[in-house]
Structures are given as C-alpha cells and as structure tokens.
Amino acid sequence: MRYLVLAIIFTTFTCSAQFDGPGGELGSKSVHKDATSIIAWASGGTLNRGYRQINDTAEGRVAVGTLESALGSFDGSVVSLGDGGSIILTFDSPIQNNEGYDFAVFENGFKVGFSYYLELAHVEVSENGIDYTRFPSECVVDSSFQTNNFSYTKPEELYNLAGKHQAPYGTLFDLEEIGLSEIKYIKLIDVVGSIIDSIGTRDSKGRIINEPFPSPFESGGFDLDAVAAVNGALLKKEERVLKHVRIYPSLAAVNETIHIEAPHNAVVQVSDIQGKIVSTNTTGELKLRKAGMYYVHVTFEGKSFTQKILIH
Ligand SMILES: [Ca+2]
Numbered sequence: 489m490r491y492l493v494l495a496i497i498f499t500t501f502t503c504s505a506q507f508d509g510p511g512g513e514l515g516s517k518s519v520h521k522d523a524t525s526i527i528a529w530a531s532g533g534t535l536n537r538g539y540r541q542i543n544d545t546a547e548g549r550v551a552v553g554t555l556e557s558a559l560g561s562f563d564g565s566v567v568s569l570g571d572g573g574s575i576i577l578t579f580d581s582p583i584q585n586n587e588g589y590d591f592a593v594f595e596n597g598f599k600v601g602f603s604y605y606l607e608l609a610h611v612e613v614s615e616n617g618i619d620y621t622r623f624p625s626e627c628v629v630d631s632s633f634q635t636n637n638f639s640y641t642k643p644e645e646l647y648n649l650a651g652k653h654q655a656p657y658g659t660l661f662d663l664e665e666i667g668l669s670e671i672k673y674i675k676l677i678d679v680v681g682s683i684i685d686s687i688g689t690r691d692s693k694g695r696i697i698n699e700p701f702p703s704p705f706e707s708g709g710f711d712l713d714a715v716a717a718v719n720g721a722l723l724k725k726e727e728r729v730l731k732h733v734r735i736y737p738s739l740a741a742v743n744e745t746i747h748i749e750a751p752h753n754a755v756v757q758v759s760d761i762q763g764k765i766v767s768t769n770t771t772g773e774l775k776l777r778k779a780g781m782y783y784v785h786v787t788f789e790g791k792s793f794t795q796k797i798l799i800h
C-alpha cells in the first residue's frame with residue numbers, strides 16, 4: 489500500500505505542468521501573429537533540408553515549401569525542414585535584447601480538442617553567422633513510448649523549443665537568457681524526435697526529446713511559417729504578475745468550483761462567449777450554472793490577460 493501511495497505521488501509529480509501553457513492562455517510565453525509587439529519579420533536566409541527519415545535516407549529529402557515560405561509575415565504557408573534539417577533566418581536590422589522577449593518562431597502546430605499536435609526545433613542565435621548559441625531547452629515528455637503522427641504533446645512539458653505553441657501563436661525567446669545584446673542570425677534545427685538513442689536528440693539537460701517520429705512525408709519535420717522580431721510582447725514584469733494568477737480547471741462541469749487566484753488589486757471579470765459579463769471582481773471561487781465557453785479577464789497594472797474556460 490505504501491508503495492502504491494508513493495507511486496501515485498510520483499506519477500502526479502512527473503505529470504504536473506512544469507512550464508507555460510498553450511498559445512493564448514494566461515501566462516503563455518507566446519505571441520499572436522497579429523500582435524502589435526511584432527516589429528519585423530525575417531527577410532532572408534538559407535535552407536538546408538533534412539531527410540524524410542534520418543535512418544532511411546533512400547526515402548530522399550522533404551520537399552514542401554521554399555525559403556521564401558518562411559520569410560515575411562505569418563501567412564499559413566510553411567517550409568518543412570525534414571529530420572534534422574535546418575534554416576537560418578536574417579532580418580533587415582539586427583535583433584536587439586530589449587526588455588522582455590525579443591523574437592518569436594511560428595510553426596503550424598494545431599489543437600485537436602484539448603490536445604496539441606506539435607513538432608519542435610532547437611533554436612540557436614549568432615552575432616557573426618559563425619558562432620551559434622543554443623537556447624537551453626527542456627523536454628519532460630515521457631520518453632518510454634514513441635510520440636508518432638497520431639499522438640499529442642503537452643506544451644507544458646516543453647521549454648525553449650520552437651513549435652511549443654500552436655498556430656497562429658509564436659513561441660517567444662529572450663536574448664537576456666543567453667546573455668547576448670544583439671544578434672543577426674536565427675538558426676532553427678529540426679528535433680529528430682526518435683526515442684532511439686542513436687538518432688534522437690536531447691534537451692539542455694541531456695533528456696531525449698520525444699516528438700512525432702517517424703514522419704517520412706514531403707512535409708516531414710518542423711514546418712516553419714515565420715519568424716518575427718518583437719518588442720514588448722510580454723515583459724518580465726507582466727510575467728511576474730502572471731506567476732501569481734492561476735485559474736483552474738479550464739475544463740469544468742456545470743456548478744463545479746473554478747478557482748481564481750490573482751493579486752488582491754487585480755480586477756477579474758468573467759464573460760460569456762457573447763461578451764456579456766457574468767461575474768465581476770471575482771477572486772476566489774466561481775461556479776457557472778450554464779454550459780458553454782467563458783472568458784476570464786484579469787486586469788492588473790493597466791495590462792489585461794484572458795483565459796478561456798469551458799463548462800460542460
Ligand atoms: Ca530581451
């Protein structure tokens with residue numbers, strides 16, 4: 489019995505959300521394609537396509553898209569990198585380390601119900617185009633079963649990997665984290681998501697990264713839509729605030745208690761899908777009597793954040 493309890497505690501611990509959630513959710517380190525914080529889009533680069541399947545090179549290389557598909561604004565057209573393929577992007581002006589996040593990578597990951605299909609890439613940056621620094625990534629996805637093209641990945645189990653957030657949200661990166669003040673090159677390298685040691689790739693802590701593999705198609709591997717320079721997308725100050733905001737669960741039954749934790753001077757409003765306010769100044773517990781989609785708006789220090797909740 490004691491062992492069973494320990495096993496349950498351990499399972500709960502290892503399955504808990506570790507990093508920020510899906511694009512658009514409260515506290516998510518992501519930016520919408522139409523955000524005003526986007527100041528520029530990639531304007532040039534070089535593409536180095538990978539194989540459809542790295543351990544069966546007779547299948548040839550992937551073919552979907554061209555370098556141009558990754559340039560300019562997010563538009564739904566992508567270039568596929570293939571297994572271990574890479575792309576380098578350049579901008580008309582260097583990307584500066586401003587306060588908060590500095591650039592965002594948009595992949596074509598998508599949501600299916602409450603799950604996400606995500607393909608990932610390592611992110612490296614360079615000032616001179618020769619020496620690259622990789623963002624320290626983390627992946628705590630269970631690696632005992634191979635993620636394939638029919639399985640899903642939790643964004644909360646990923647950190648500093650492009651593709652973490654579903655389209656049309658870009659995954660944000662902060663140059664502060666790697667101590668660079670300015671960069672001219674962003675390199676994205678497809679994560680070979682195999683859990684086979686000899687071909688798989690690892691995060692910054694040496695853990696194997698488990699993501700869809702194999703994907704021996706024309707569109708195999710990471711599918712890049714766009715890369716943006718951003719300024720003020722999400723400031724550290726806001727992030728600190730968001731650390732103190734928790735709304736859970738985001739999927740609940742009618743009359744089930746939803747917990748809202750927010751700073752005492754935050755304004756919390758809950759609206760239904762038509763925009764009608766159904767609750768104001770709510771911090772604590774909330775119960776909704778009708779099924780449907782609702783929005784919890786948290787306003788704090790002049791900034792607003794919204795999280796969707798679904799009542800069934
Ligand atoms: Ca920064």
Ligand SMILES: [Ca+2]
Pocket residue numbers: 570571572607608678679680681699700709710
């Ligand atoms: Ca991959």
